[in-house]
Each structure stands twice: as structure tokens, then as C-alpha cells.
Amino acid sequence: MEDILIASKVTKRFGGLTAVRDVSLAVPKRARLGIIGPNGAGKTTLFNLFTGELNTTAGTIHFENQPLQGLKPHAISKKGIGRTFQIVRVFDELPVYDNILIGAIAKDLHFTPSKEQHQAVEQTLEMVKLQDHRNVMAKHLTLSAKKRVGLAVALVGKPRLLLLDECMAGLTFVEIDEMLVLLRKINAEIGITLVVVEHVMKVVMELCERIVVLASGEKIAEGTPREVANDRKVIDVYLGDNKS
Amino acid sequence: MDLFLLQIGNGLIVGSVYALVALGLNLIWSITDIPDFAQGSFYVLAAYTGYFAVTLLKMPYLVALLCGMSLGAVLAFLCERFLYRRWRERLFRDAARVQLLVAIALFFLFANIANALWTAKPRIFPSYMEGSLFNFSYIRINVLISAVILFILVYLFIMKTKPGKAIRAASMDPGMAQILGINIDTVNSVVFSLGGALSGAAAVLVAPLYSVFPSMGDLPLLKALVVVILGGFGSVAGVLICGLGLGLLEALGAMYVSSAYQHGYAFFILILVLLLKPKGLFGRV
Amino acid sequence: MSRANKIVIGAVLLILVTIPHVTSDYIVYVVTLAMLFSMLTASYDLMPGFTGPLSFCPAAFYGLGAYSSALLTLNTGMSFWLALPVSTIGVFLFAIVVGYPALKLRGHYFAVTTFFFGHFVYLVFLNSREITKGPLGLGGISPPDSILGIDFGSMTAMYYLILVFGIITVAFLFTLVHSGVGRLLISIRENEDLAQASGVNTAFFKVLAFSISSGLAGMTGSLFAHFFRLLHPTTFSWMTSEMIVIMFLVGGSGTIIGPIIGAGVVTFILELMRFAPELRFIIWSVLLIVILIIEPRGLAGMYYRIRRRV
Numbered sequence: 001m002e003d004i005l006i007a008s009k010v011t012k013r014f015g016g017l018t019a020v021r022d023v024s025l026a027v028p029k030r031a032r033l034g035i036i037g038p039n040g041a042g043k044t045t046l047f048n049l050f051t052g053e054l055n056t057t058a059g060t061i062h063f064e065n066q067p068l069q070g071l072k073p074h075a076i077s078k079k080g081i082g083r084t085f086q087i088v089r090v091f092d093e094l095p096v097y098d099n100i101l102i103g104a105i106a107k108d109l110h111f112t113p114s115k116e117q118h119q120a121v122e123q124t125l126e127m128v129k130l131q132d133h134r135n136v137m138a139k140h141l142t143l144s145a146k147k148r149v150g151l152a153v154a155l156v157g158k159p160r161l162l163l164l165d166e167c168m169a170g171l172t173f174v175e176i177d178e179m180l181v182l183l184r185k186i187n188a189e190i191g192i193t194l195v196v197v198e199h200v201m202k203v204v205m206e207l208c209e210r211i212v213v214l215a216s217g218e219k220i221a222e223g224t225p226r227e228v229a230n231d232r233k234v235i236d237v238y239l240g241d242n243k244s
Numbered sequence: 245m246d247l248f249l250l251q252i253g254n255g256l257i258v259g260s261v262y263a264l265v266a267l268g269l270n271l272i273w274s275i276t277d278i279p280d281f282a283q284g285s286f287y288v289l290a291a292y293t294g295y296f297a298v299t300l301l302k303m304p305y306l307v308a309l310l311c312g313m314s315l316g317a318v319l320a321f322l323c324e325r326f327l328y329r330r331w332r333e334r335l336f337r338d339a340a341r342v343q344l345l346v347a348i349a350l351f352f353l354f355a356n357i358a359n360a361l362w363t364a365k366p367r368i369f370p371s372y373m374e375g376s377l378f379n380f381s382y383i384r385i386n387v388l389i390s391a392v393i394l395f396i397l398v399y400l401f402i403m404k405t406k407p408g409k410a411i412r413a414a415s416m417d418p419g420m421a422q423i424l425g426i427n428i429d430t431v432n433s434v435v436f437s438l439g440g441a442l443s444g445a446a447a448v449l450v451a452p453l454y455s456v457f458p459s460m461g462d463l464p465l466l467k468a469l470v471v472v473i474l475g476g477f478g479s480v481a482g483v484l485i486c487g488l489g490l491g492l493l494e495a496l497g498a499m500y501v502s503s504a505y506q507h508g509y510a511f512f513i514l515i516l517v518l519l520l521k522p523k524g525l526f527g528r529v
Numbered sequence: 530m531s532r533a534n535k536i537v538i539g540a541v542l543l544i545l546v547t548i549p550h551v552t553s554d555y556i557v558y559v560v561t562l563a564m565l566f567s568m569l570t571a572s573y574d575l576m577p578g579f580t581g582p583l584s585f586c587p588a589a590f591y592g593l594g595a596y597s598s599a600l601l602t603l604n605t606g607m608s609f610w611l612a613l614p615v616s617t618i619g620v621f622l623f624a625i626v627v628g629y630p631a632l633k634l635r636g637h638y639f640a641v642t643t644f645f646f647g648h649f650v651y652l653v654f655l656n657s658r659e660i661t662k663g664p665l666g667l668g669g670i671s672p673p674d675s676i677l678g679i680d681f682g683s684m685t686a687m688y689y690l691i692l693v694f695g696i697i698t699v700a701f702l703f704t705l706v707h708s709g710v711g712r713l714l715i716s717i718r719e720n721e722d723l724a725q726a727s728g729v730n731t732a733f734f735k736v737l738a739f740s741i742s743s744g745l746a747g748m749t750g751s752l753f754a755h756f757f758r759l760l761h762p763t764t765f766s767w768m769t770s771e772m773i774v775i776m777f778l779v780g781g782s783g784t785i786i787g788p789i790i791g792a793g794v795v796t797f798i799l800e801l802m803r804f805a806p807e808l809r810f811i812i813w814s815v816l817l818i819v820i821l822i823i824e825p826r827g828l829a830g831m832y833y834r835i836r837r838r839v
Contacts, residue, residue: 051726072725072730072732073725073726074725074726074727074728074729074730074731075730077725077726077727077728078728083726085722085723085726089720089722089723089726090720090723091715091716091719091720091723091724092719092720093719094715094716094719098712101712102712102713102716102724102727102729103727103728105709105712105713106713106716106724106727106728106729107727107728109709109710109713110709111708111709112707112708112709113709113712150723153723153727154726154727157727157728
């Protein structure tokens with residue numbers, strides 16, 4: 001199985017601060033990869049390097065064997081990488097339907113949206129279970145619904161890789177379970193590769209087949225959930241020296 | 245060579261005026277994220293106040309200067325207290341834009357009030373000091389010296405006093421400052437009043453050199469905005485350097501390139517710098 | 530578009546078409562001005578209303594279109610019918626050059642830069658005496674050459690010409706705003722970062738909106754030049770930009786009809802206050818502040834607010 005995303009010795013420096021140092025990882029197609037680490041480990045910076053919001057100081061990133069360096073976020077998005085944001089983003093004053101429609105036309109602009117595009121929006125609405133909310137203005141939704149809108153906007157563009165930045169933050173246990181079902185479905189039925197940054201351990205352990213651990217900008221461990229959970233270095237970095 | 249030095253001197257003097265107005269703008273912008281265009285009109289009204297203080301009330305120049313500064317401070321304080329503050333919490337998306345538009349409206353409002361009250365006819369501000377040094381009148385030299393003194397005073401205030409620390413904290417992180425117990429209401433009032441006083445000072449210092457008329461604030465406002473954007477936020481020294489630098493650039497440009505488009509140099513510099521560094525030269529925003 | 534809207538538009542058009550036959554020359558003149566301002570405000574709306582960034586220099590592009598069209602016809606003998614598209618396209622291209630670097634700036638920086646640019650252009654108009662005659666005014670501009678036997682020297686003919694261009698402009702903007710491009714512009718306004726992450730080339734579309742908006746302002750300028758036949762730099766100062774902003778706010782942003790209403794309302798108040806020009810600007814500024822306090826989204830905003838309550 002070939003790798004859909006390959007990061008090779010990626011480094012990002014902001015002046016004197018090195019946020020990401022020599023991080024390499026390879027994500028196989030259709031995989032579910034988790035990226036975890038304490039706060040400030042560089043996880044979101046790494047994401048921003050993948051999506052083009054930041055440029056690498058050193059190292060390369062390849063998506064489907066094409067280099068991503070120097071590409072702007074919208075170009076990378078068009079290549080087939082979708083993302084959600086840590087602080088949920090929606091098109092506030094537009095109804096849910098229009099929100100998702102933007103995701104479709106952004107990738108493929110016609111004079112007026114085509115029938116196929118409308119159909120794609122319908123399908124995505126069903127998938128994220130927001131059909132009944134199609135005319136509600138995005139800013140009036142609950143947090144969970146907003147997150148699903150954000151996900152839908154990314155999904156409707158038919159990405160092959162989806163980057164999810166702490167998408168479970170702020171959700172109730174029930175909502176987390178629902179989201180897990182949705183994510184598993186996206187991965188299994190549509191075949192979208194998932195790379196997930198998460199703090200909610202239950203999610204990471206249950207969803208991801210493979211986990212990468214970052215701390216202080218470096219990769220300190222990689223493996224299956226079980227391997228990582230038992231890794232001494234990982235335990236130290238999360239719990240510190242206090243054996244509490 | 246003589247002409248060259250003369251131009252340098254003029255450039256510095258004009259630049260110090262820009263720097264004064266820019267200092268006030270800088271403080272206000274960095275704490276409240278409002279480019280306070282209204283300062284340009286406080287400038288105008290302060291100049292008229294100083295003018296009338298000297299001509300009608302026969303007050304000595306220093307008193308007129310203080311009157312102008314006070315007027316600027318009071319107007320700025322009132323505008324913040326009763327207008328800008330309404331949108332401080334930024335409860336809706338366009339709140340920042342509303343504040344900007346209010347600032348612009350205030351600028352036009354007061355400038356046109358001056359025009360309506362006193363017409364566009366320039367008023368000659370009587371000279372308050374005779375004599376000159378190296379072809380620079382004492383009045384001119386006084387502009388530069390007074391500006392530098394004011395800069396030092398503001399610098400000491402901001403850096404060495406407790407209220408000054410509060411202001412600095414608020415300029416770095418207003419939300420955090422509030423949590424730590426700093427009264428944002430007071431900080432805003434002080435900063436706006438200070439800005440108004442500085443604009444007023446600049447106006448009354450300059451008035452004897454170029455006369456007083458309603459649109460006298462237009463260009464200094466624009467130049468000051470450029471200085472703030474270039475000089476970066478929260479940097480008193482940066483504002484002074486950029487202000488003087490712009491003044492020098494205009495003076496030398498007028499001499500060597502073209503004097504007709506003297507006022508355009510600020511604009512070109514602005515575009516040039518923003519193209520290369522969209523966050524300003526010292527920029528921290 | 531709903532049936533009700535179509536009826537209203539039809540009624541308004543009917544009224545506009547009959548005005549020159551039933552009212553005095555003076556009313557025709559005022560309504561012509563209102564139409565010109567409607568075009569300016571509606572095209573201006575494309576930026577802050579639909580795409581997001583607030584620019585403060587529509588008057589500059591209005592003036593660039595006016596002066597270039599006037600100078601082309603005066604100095605090169607070009608026909609108005611060629612000068613109009615030439616100056617429109619010229620202003621459009623110039624706006625791309627100005628807009629591309631300026632739109633890299635966010636928020637206040639962009640607004641301040643456009644404010645500066647607007648004043649700078651005004652200063653150029655004022656000081657280029659050899660070309661624009663500066664404060665003396667550029668006069669002697671001829672009306673459009675006659676076509677189809679119509680003599681455009683008459684006010685009525687110019688009225689109808691501007692009405693036609695007004696309809697074309699509004700129809701164009703309406704189509705644009707409801708097309709795919711329009712939706713993407715709105716997405717930039719709603720959440721620029723999300724739009725970018727979704728694949729929208731925000732830089733490109735912002736410059737596109739700015740240039741179309743400015744190009745249309747330039748076209749309106751050309752029409753104004755051959756209608757009024759005398760150009761003075763103060764017509765294109767930042768006071769005029771302020772007026773356009775007020776019309777935009779009064780009418781309501783983010784709609785096509787809003788700016789037109791705003792322009793109409795404001796133009797009539799403008800004419801009522803013809804007698805006290807200094808007072809006029811003071812009242813403008815107070816009006817602007819009052820609007821911002823009561824309802825920053827203008828009459829259209831108030832309408833939607835009320836409609837939601839009902």
C-alpha cells in the first residue's frame with residue numbers, strides 16, 4: 001500500500017523558536033493516523049505545514065508523490081487535502097446548505113452550481129446528519145452541529161486525505177461516539193485517509209491504527225496504540241517526573 | 245552644503261510633528277485597535293484654540309500651548325467615553341469596522357465644524373519669539389525641542405510609572421490585563437486623552453510656522469498614520485525614528501527629486517514597506 | 530426573485546422612465562445624480578458588502594474614470610462611445626495594480642491604505658495643472674456624439690442614457706452576486722480562512738471584486754464627465770468617498786437593492802440642503818455616526834431584523 005502523505009525531516013523555525021524539528025512520518029492510504037503530544041508539542045504547527053498555511057524551514061512534504069512546498073492553502077486544498085480547525089470555523093451568516101455548497105464550488109467553479117454539486121451537498125448533509133438543519137444559519141448551531149458543518153464543507157470537496165485538528169474538543173460523550181461512527185464510516189466506506197490530532201485519549205485509542213507522538217517539536221514515539229501507551233518516553237512526557 | 249543642512253533641519257522639524265501625532269495614534273491603536281482618525285481634527289481645533297488664546301485672550305504662548313493640549317485631551321476623552329466605547333466589546337462581526345468609520349466621521353465632523361465656524365481663510369498665528377540660530381528661527385527650533393521633550397516625558401511615563409505599566413500590559417494583551425485587575429476603562433481614557441494632548445501640542449507648535457486653517461490636519465494625519473504603520477506598535481522609539489525619518493525623506497526628496505509630489509513620498513514608502521513586510525517595519529501586530 | 534420584488538422593480542422602472550415627461554428639468558437633474566450615485570454605491574457594495582474588506586477610495590476611481598474619459602475626448606478627439614469603454618477598462622486594470630499589493634493587508638491596514646490612496650489621487654488631480662487644470666476645473670467637455678439621431682446635448686437624452694447604463698450595471702452586479710463567483714466572494718466575507726482552506730483563491734477573488742467595483746466606478750465617472758461637462762478635483766475628494774460610504778450604510782450592505790435605496794435617499798437630502806454647503810458636511814458626518822450607532826447594517830439590516838421578529 002503506498003503512502004499518501006510523506007513528511008521528511010520537516011522543520012519549522014520561528015525566529016529563535018523551533019516549533020517542529022526533523023519530523024518524519026509516512027501515512028499509508030486509507031490509514032487512520034493519530035498525532036498526540038502535550039500542549040505546545042507542535043501538532044497544530046505540523047498541520048499548518050501540511051495545509052500550506054505555514055512554509056517549512058527545512059524538509060519536504062509530499063502528497064500523492066507531489067511536493068507541497070511553497071503551495072498556497074487553496075492550491076493544497078484543491079489537490080485533495082481537507083481539514084477542520086481546532087476552533088471551529090463555519091460561514092457564520094449562511095445557512096448550512098450554503099456552507100456545504102461553498103465547499104463544493106470552491107473546488108469546481110461553474111456559473112451556477114451544477115446538479116451534481118447540489119446532489120453532492122445533499123449526500124454530505126445526510127452523512128453528517130444535518131438534513132433537518134439545512135436552512136439554519138450556521139452561527140445559530142450548537143458546537144457539535146457546527147463541527148459537523150465544518151467537516152461537511154471539507155468532505156463535499158471529495159478530499160482523499162482529511163486532517164482533523166482536535167475535532168472532539170468540547171463534545172459530550174454521546175457526541176464523541178457519534179463523531180467516531182461518522183469518522184469510521186468516512187474512512188471505511190469512502191476510503192478517505194484520516195490524520196487526527198487529538199487530546200481525547202479514548203478517541204485516539206479506538207479510532208487510530210497507528211499513533212505518532214510529538215513532544216517539544218520532535219517525534220518521540222510511533223506505533224500501534226498499545227505500543228505507544230506502554231512506551232516509557234511517552235509516559236514520561238505526559239506525566240513528568242512526578243510519579244503521581 | 246548650507247542648503248542641504250537647512251533641508252535636514254527642516255526635515256527633522258517637520259518629522260518631529262509627524263512623530264508627535266503618531267505617538268498618540270500609536271498608543272491608541274495598539275491598545276484599542278482603532279486608527280483614531282479623529283486625532284487629525286483635534287489637531288485642527290487645538291490649533292484654533294491656541295490661536296484664539298493668543299490673539300483674543302492675549303495669553304502667553306505657553307498658556308496657549310497648554311490650552312490646545314487640554315482641548316485635544318478633552319475631545320479625545322469624550323469621543324472615547326461616549327462613542328468608541330460602545331463597540332469596545334466587539335459583540336458583532338463588523339464592530340471594528342464601525343469604530344473605524346466613526347473615527348473617520350469624527351475627523352470630517354470636527355474639521356468641517358472648524359470650517360463652518362471660522363471659514364477656510366488661513367489665520368496667521370503671531371510669532372512669539374524673535375531671533376534665529378543658523379538660519380533656523382527660534383520658533384522652529386522650539387518645535388523640535390518641545391517634541392523631543394514630550395517624547396521623553398511620554399517614554400518615562402510609559403516605562404517608569406505604574407499607570408504606564410498598566411498601559412503597556414493593556415497594549416500587549418487587553419483581555420489578560422483586565423483579568424489581572426487593570427481597569428480598562430481608565431486605561432482607555434488615559435490613552436485617548438494623552439493622544440489628544442499630543443496632537444494638540446503638535447498643532448500649536450506648528451501653527452506659528454504655517455498658519456491655521458481647517459484642512460491643516462489632513463496631511464499630518466495621513467503622515468502620522470504612515471509613521472504608526474511603519475514604526476510598529478508599542479514602540480515609542482520606533483515612532484520617533486520613523487517620524488523623523490519620514491520628515492527627512494520628504495525634505496530631501498523635495499530638494500533632489502520633486503517638490504510637487506512631496507506629500508506622495510509617504511504614500512510610496514507605505515506601499516513599498518507593506519509589500520515587503522505586510523506587518524510593518526518593527527511590526528508586532 | 531420573488532413576485533413582489535419583480536413588481537416593485539417594474540414599478541420603479543416605470544416611474545423612472547416617465548419622470549422626464551412629467552417633471553421639471555431640475556427634478557430630472559437630481560434623479561440623474563441619484564442614478565449615478567446608485568451605480569457608484571452598488572458597485573462599491575461589491576467590496577465591503579459582499580467580499581468583506583472596507584475600502585475608502587471609490588471616489589478616486591470615479592475621478593480617474595471621469596478625467597481619463599474627458600481628457601481622451603478633449604485631447605485626442607476620441608468619441609465618447611470609445612472613450613467610455615477605454616477608460617472603464619483602464620481604471621479596471623489600474624485597480625488590479627493597486628489592489629493586488631493593497632489586498633495583502635488585512636483589516637485596518639487595508640482601509641487606511643485606501644484612505645491614503647484616495648487622498649493621493651485627489652492631490653494628483655489638484656496639482657496636475659497642465660493636464661487637469663486643477664482647481665480651475667476642466668470644462669468644455671462635450672456630450673456624447675449623436676447616435677441614432679439622438680442629440681445627447683439635452684438633459685433628457687443624458688438622463689435616459691444614464692438610466693440605461695444604470696440598469697445594465699445593476700443587472701450585471703445582480704447576476705454576478707448570484708453566480709458561483711458571487712457565492713465565493715460571500716464565503717470570503719463570512720470566513721476568509723475557511724474559504725481559503727476550502728480551496729478558494731481568496732487573494733485572486735478579492736482583487737477581482739476590487740477591480741470590478743473600481744472599474745464600474747470609473748465607468749460611472751465617464752458618464753458623469755459627459756453629463757456635467759465640468760470636472761473639479763473636489764468632486765472626487767474623500768468627502769465624496771464618505772458620501773458613498775454613507776449611502777452604502779444607509780441602504781444596507783450585502784444586498785443590491787440596499788445601496789440603490791441609500792443612494793436615492795441621500796441624494797434627495799443632499800439636494801434639499803443645497804443652500805448650506807458647509808452645514809451639509811457636518812450633517813453628513815453626524816448622520817454617519819447616528820447610523821452606525823442605531824443600525825450599522827442600514828435600512829436593509831433593519832428590514833431583516835424586523836422581518837425576523839415577525
